[in-house]
Amino acid sequence: MAPSTYRFTLTSDPQAMEVVRQGLEAFNVAQIGSYGYQDFELYARDAQEQVVGGMFGHSGMGWLYIDYLWLQHSQRGAGLGGELLARAEDEARRRGCSGVFLYTYSFQAPEFYQKQGYQLMGVLEDCPPGHQRLYLKKPLEVAAG
Secondary structure: OOOOOOOOOOOOOHHHHHHHHHHHHHHHHHHHOOOOOEEEEEEEEOOOOOEEEEEEEEEEOOEEEEEEEEEOHHHOOOOHHHHHHHHHHHHHHHOOOOEEEEEEEOOOOHHHHHHOOOEEEEEEEOOOOOOEEEEEEEEOOOOOO
C-alpha cells in the first residue's frame, strides 16, 4: 500500500469544520434544493418561573428533530411530557414538517414515547454498553389550511 499524501489532524478546527459543513450543504442543495434548518426550543416553567421541563432541537428537510427532552423528576408521570410533545408536534405542523424524529435510551423512557404514538424505527445495540439507543419517529398529519 502506498503511503498517504495527506496530512490528517484529529483536533478542534473551526475553519476546517466550516469548509466541511459548507461543502456538504452545497452538495445537498444541488440534490434537493434549499433545506435550511431552524432551531426549536420549548420550555415549561412553574409559577416561580423555574424551568421544570423542556426540549430543544431543530427542524429541516421536512422533519422536526428533538435532540433533548427533560422533565424535573417531580413532574414525571403527571402529563407534562405529553403536553410538551403535543406542543412540539403542533409547532412541527406549523413549520410544514411531515413528522418528528427523536432518540432515547433503553434506560430512559421508551414506553412513554410509544404511548405518545412514536414508532420504533431502529435500535443501536450496546450503546452505551449494556443498553440500547432507540430511534423513534411519529408521522404527522399536516393540518389543512
